[in-house]
Amino acid sequence: MAARFLSKSSSGSSLLGALGTSLVGVGSVARQTTSKLTYSDIFFQQQRTFVQMGTKLKVVDNSGAKRVMCIQALKSKKGAKLGDIIIGSVKEAQPRGKVKKGDVVYGVVVRAAMQRGRCDGSHVRFDDNAVVLVNKQGEPIGTRVFGPVPHELRKKKHVKILALAEHIA
Amino acid sequence: MASSSLLPHSLLSLPTASSRFPKSSLTISSISFSLNQVSITRTGSVAFQPLVRRGRESTFGIARAGETGEETPAETGGDESTTETVEEESSVAVAVEEKPPKKPIVKLNEIIGILNKKAIEEAETIKVVPDIKPGDIVEIKKEKANRRRLALYKGIVISKSSSGVHTTIRIRYMTSGTAVEIVFPVYSPKIKEIKVVSHRDVRRAKLYYLREKLPRFYTFKKK
Numbered sequence: 001m002a003a004r005f006l007s008k009s010s011s012g013s014s015l016l017g018a019l020g021t022s023l024v025g026v027g028s029v030a031r032q033t034t035s036k037l038t039y040s041d042i043f044f045q046q047q048r049t050f051v052q053m054g055t056k057l058k059v060v061d062n063s064g065a066k067r068v069m070c071i072q073a074l075k076s077k078k079g080a081k082l083g084d085i086i087i088g089s090v091k092e093a094q095p096r097g098k099v100k101k102g103d104v105v106y107g108v109v110v111r112a113a114m115q116r117g118r119c120d121g122s123h124v125r126f127d128d129n130a131v132v133l134v135n136k137q138g139e140p141i142g143t144r145v146f147g148p149v150p151h152e153l154r155k156k157k158h159v160k161i162l163a164l165a166e167h168i169a
Numbered sequence: 170m171a172s173s174s175l176l177p178h179s180l181l182s183l184p185t186a187s188s189r190f191p192k193s194s195l196t197i198s199s200i201s202f203s204l205n206q207v208s209i210t211r212t213g214s215v216a217f218q219p220l221v222r223r224g225r226e227s228t229f230g231i232a233r234a235g236e237t238g239e240e241t242p243a244e245t246g247g248d249e250s251t252t253e254t255v256e257e258e259s260s261v262a263v264a265v266e267e268k269p270p271k272k273p274i275v276k277l278n279e280i281i282g283i284l285n286k287k288a289i290e291e292a293e294t295i296k297v298v299p300d301i302k303p304g305d306i307v308e309i310k311k312e313k314a315n316r317r318r319l320a321l322y323k324g325i326v327i328s329k330s331s332s333g334v335h336t337t338i339r340i341r342y343m344t345s346g347t348a349v350e351i352v353f354p355v356y357s358p359k360i361k362e363i364k365v366v367s368h369r370d371v372r373r374a375k376l377y378y379l380r381e382k383l384p385r386f387y388t389f390k391k392k
Contacts, residue, residue, distance in 0.1 A: 111347060120354070121335065121357055122351060123351065124352075127347060127349075151313070166345045
């Protein structure tokens, strides 16, 4: 298993026009392994890009779904960033939940591996892609949210998710 | 008039810090450099010529006709003996009336450095920015958008990007099972306090390898 050497992609300039992840075919790496970084790992650099059609995201509320695949990023042709809403299809769900496998749901991206700039010059990025399922009005389906959420949700008027969150990054 | 047979190379020997004023009408009054050519004009009277810039000196003084008289006794003696070295003739005799000394000329390539210094000085009044290196474990207090309590971030500095007033540090920390990386502009007025809590010995300037490592390397308890 080759370790993925993540390159720090500056938001904007290095991602212009690069819609897909420019990844040489490497299987997914378990996050927690400590593998020795060899010289060949440098070639497995990955550009973090938008959440777009086909992106699998983790669901971090207790709505019942586990994983969701993005089928449409609303609002932008390039893809969704931190704080945007996506339409997804539930790929994996818990047996007794509010949603089941195959449902088409709306979700708010609460954690993204692509960094998002804030107006004070800071940038924030998380280590995984995560989503909170909402209904069409923007209210969360579940009643709990796990993990940190960013400030950006306040501007996007997802105040309820912020209220349920464990930690606001 | 002291005549000196000037060799081309001797013209390029510059004096040290002190800028000399040219003699009034004893020797070569001005030498103007243009690219590789050197043209020497000898004039008996005071002449005005454009100021020539040098890379080394940052301050220039325009020669005053009145002052040269005081310097000449000391310098003529020296000049006669050292005909090889030519005084720096870039500061030129001007017209008869005295002008106040010109302010130091700011070169174009220094402007950004000066502006950055000014901006950093302004930012330092809000808080004192300590010397941060990658591997430091740092606590940052930042003002939030709604201006209530200060948000506290504690993490390890994995990279520092220096560029004047937009020097940024990238902090990595772990909360609630997920790792977060935030880039902070160090001189931002929103950041109220930066404190280096401890330091970890690292042999890199950028610690991106921490992303592949176990989370315990970037997990820190707050308080």
